[in-house]
Every structure is written in C-alpha cells, then in structure tokens.
Amino acid sequence: MHLVCTSCAPIQQNIAFSLVVNLKNIHMNQRHISRKFSVAPMMDWTDRHCRFFLRQLSHHALLYTEMVTTGAILHGDTARFLRHSAAEYPLALQLGGSVPADLAACSKLAQEAGYNEVNLNVGCPSDRVQNNMIGACLMGHPQLVADCVKAMQDAVEIPVTVKHRIGINGRDSYAELCDFVGTVRDAGCRSFTVHARIAILEGLSPKENREVPPLRYDVAAQLKQDFPELEIILNGGIKTLGDCQQHLQTFDGVMLGREAYHNPYLLAQVDQLLFDSERAVMSRFEAMHSMRDYIAAHLAEGGSMHHITRHLLGLGQSFNGARRFRQLLSVDIHKTSEPLALFDQAAQLLQGR
Missing domain, CATH: 1.10.1200 (Non-ribosomal Peptide Synthetase Peptidyl Carrier Protein; Chain A)
Structure with a gap:
C-alpha cells in the first residue's frame, strides 16, 4: 500500500525543481539547522507549493514536507515524491515507515535530493497508517523505532529526528514516555518534536486526535527537564508568536501546524521576533x-x-x-x-x- 502526500503538476525547470545529486554542490546539508521555529508536516497541506509560499514570508522557519511513506518512494515515482525547490530550504522530509532498511534507503535518497533533515513520523494516529505499522502505533515499539533511527543515521550525514506524541492509549504513563525517548536517544537521536497529546488509536479520527486528547505541555516540559541534553521541540495548540516566545523559555523550539496554515501571515514576523532578523516585514x-x-x-x-x-x-x-x-x-x-x-x-x- 502506498500512502502519498501530494499530486501536483510539474513546473518549469528554471525554478529549480530538478533533484540535486551532487552533494558537493549542496549547501543545505548542514548539521546545524535551526529548529527554533518550524511548520509542521500536514497531509494534503504542506505540499511544495505551500512550502514555496511560506518561504516568502519567513527565511528562517524550518519547513517540513507532508509525510511520505517508504513504499511510495521506493516503489512509486521517486522523483515526484522527493521533488522540491531549492527556494524552500531549510527543508526536512518526513518519512512514514517501520522497516529499518527501507527507511535507510529513503533517507539516503533524501540526502542526495538536498533535504536538510529527515524526520520519522511516530505521531500519526490514522487507521490506514497503523495497519502498515506507521505513525503513533510505533510508540508501543520503542526498540523498533530505535532500530529505524540507527539505520537511518548510518545511511546519511544529515540529521535524523523523530516526531511523536506523549503516549498512546494503553501506553500513556510518563515512565513509558521516558522509556521511549531514552531508547531512541540511545540509538543516536538528539532531536525530538513532541506533540503534547496522547494519541487514541481506536475510535477517534485523525482530526479528533488533534483536538480531543488534552494538551499536556507540563509533560513535555518535564521531558525537557529530565533529558536536558536533548533538543525538545514543542508541538500542539500553539497559536501566536507570543505563545512561541513564552514556550521558548522552556523548550528548544516550537512547531506550529494548523495555525501556520490557516493564518500564514503569522510567519511574516517570525524572522524579526524569533530570529532577530533586520529583514523588513513583508505586507x-x-x-x-x-x-x-x-x-x-x-x-x-x-x-x-x-x-x-x-x-x-x-x-x-x-x-x-x-x-x-x-x-x-x-x-x-x-x-x-x-x-x-x-x-x-x-x-x-x-x-x-
């Protein structure tokens, strides 16, 4: 089964959409990209056209693709699923999968295509992805996630990160969250984006899973306190740049999802307010x-x-x-x-x- 993230028509080559394969000429594969502010991967929304637009508003925000499954990349139209513009950088590819070798192969392709980062989805609660051992259900299998991360890191030089929930139903204690993060940390992951809700794997739609389980910023904050050496990015329910500034006193970064999409002009002030940029705010x-x-x-x-x-x-x-x-x-x-x-x-x- 191939779950794909976009179905966009081709665009002229002169806007730099060809895949980059010469790593010596890629200035984007930097180990130290900023995750202080990022826009979340959102299915059907953060396609390459959306990302090109958001980049006009902020030069510093880290942008993420929609989730793309390993099957779509390895057995589908690889060039289409990895296609992007150099103007979108800094840019991360989010992968869905649970087979270490497949994730490693896709990570290598992502690096060759010029992405800054590859991110493993351990947060999507959809029934469709669960049936393929993708997304939030992997929180119940921390060692498998660790094996996936290790394989991905061994294949590439760009950062490998994980986006996850604070738990899933049946495995939602703080001790189990620490077990998950600690196990994946021991495999070499140093950056975790935490959607501060549990995921209910049965009975709720993906939309309801973004709204019904209560936000628990306190749990994410405790995680940062207990794992101070890790980069912890907060995601979930953040609506204003004022909120971002407040959360950045506790966390290493913030990730906005629906608010960044429905109110994109919010990004116009990100560079000035969060990155101390002197760039004029675009109207x-x-x-x-x-x-x-x-x-x-x-x-x-x-x-x-x-x-x-x-x-x-x-x-x-x-x-x-x-x-x-x-x-x-x-x-x-x-x-x-x-x-x-x-x-x-x-x-x-x-x-x-």
Whole structure:
C-alpha cells in the first residue's frame, strides 16, 4: 500500500525543481539547522507549493514536507515524491515507515535530493497508517523505532529526528514516555518534536486526535527537564508568536501546524521576533505578489492555479474585502479562462495590507 502526500503538476525547470545529486554542490546539508521555529508536516497541506509560499514570508522557519511513506518512494515515482525547490530550504522530509532498511534507503535518497533533515513520523494516529505499522502505533515499539533511527543515521550525514506524541492509549504513563525517548536517544537521536497529546488509536479520527486528547505541555516540559541534553521541540495548540516566545523559555523550539496554515501571515514576523532578523516585514500584498511568477510558470506547464492559490486563502482575514478575496480564489478560480487576471484582481484587495 502506498500512502502519498501530494499530486501536483510539474513546473518549469528554471525554478529549480530538478533533484540535486551532487552533494558537493549542496549547501543545505548542514548539521546545524535551526529548529527554533518550524511548520509542521500536514497531509494534503504542506505540499511544495505551500512550502514555496511560506518561504516568502519567513527565511528562517524550518519547513517540513507532508509525510511520505517508504513504499511510495521506493516503489512509486521517486522523483515526484522527493521533488522540491531549492527556494524552500531549510527543508526536512518526513518519512512514514517501520522497516529499518527501507527507511535507510529513503533517507539516503533524501540526502542526495538536498533535504536538510529527515524526520520519522511516530505521531500519526490514522487507521490506514497503523495497519502498515506507521505513525503513533510505533510508540508501543520503542526498540523498533530505535532500530529505524540507527539505520537511518548510518545511511546519511544529515540529521535524523523523530516526531511523536506523549503516549498512546494503553501506553500513556510518563515512565513509558521516558522509556521511549531514552531508547531512541540511545540509538543516536538528539532531536525530538513532541506533540503534547496522547494519541487514541481506536475510535477517534485523525482530526479528533488533534483536538480531543488534552494538551499536556507540563509533560513535555518535564521531558525537557529530565533529558536536558536533548533538543525538545514543542508541538500542539500553539497559536501566536507570543505563545512561541513564552514556550521558548522552556523548550528548544516550537512547531506550529494548523495555525501556520490557516493564518500564514503569522510567519511574516517570525524572522524579526524569533530570529532577530533586520529583514523588513513583508505586507500581505507583497506576499501575494511574490507568488505571481511562480504561478505563471505552473500555468505554462499546464498546471491549475488552484494547486497553489488554495494555500494563499489564509491571507484573506479580518479586513473589508476578505470574503471577496477568498471567493475569488476558491470559487471564481474554477470558472475563469484568465487565471492570472483573476489573481491580480484578488491581489488588489490586499493593497495597503
């Protein structure tokens, strides 16, 4: 079974989407990338078009792909599943799998393609992935996760990280969480992104698993206290940069998911507020306009503008005309024969914002 993360049309080569295979020319394979602020891997959302857009807003945020299974990469269209733009860096590939040799092979391909990091998904609660021993169910098998991480690290020089929950139903004690983290640490992992909820593996949908189990930041904070040598990144329910600044007093980094997608303009201040950058804050109009050439290239290759502009809808919030902005890009876009003219019409609604 191949679980894939995206189905995007090709784009012109001159926007640097070809896979990079000469490691000597890859400046991205750096061991010390910042995870102070990152955008979570989100299925059906953080495709390469979304990531290109988010990178316009923040130069420093670490971006993650959607989860891609090892089966999709090894037995599907490898180039398609690893395809990305050099403009997206710093960028991490999230893998789903539980066979050490397969994860090692995919990690090597990720490094050859130029990714900064490869991340193992130990947090997805979906029934589909559970049936393939992928995601949160692996928290019940810490030694297997350790074996996977060891194989991945032996195959590559880029960092190997793990994203996980604080537990799963039936294995949700703090002692069991420490056993999991300690076992994976002993295999060589030094960076853990902690979604501060347990995962309920039966009876809840993935959406409900992001909302129903209560957030336990205190558990994640205790983990950082008990494993001070590890990099602990907090994920789950973070909504503002003020929240980020507060959590960074305890944790090494923060990861935003749904809020970063639904309110992407939040990223426009990330570089200044969290990385002390002197880069000017981009306006909403500038963020929109920065995508025009990219969209034109996509259209020239036969792609649909909706593949890209669906990720821009979050720019239309809290101003007169915001509803019209969203209507243009979500409804009218499917009726027009002149997509770039419609894009320009929507962009005008952001003038001065």
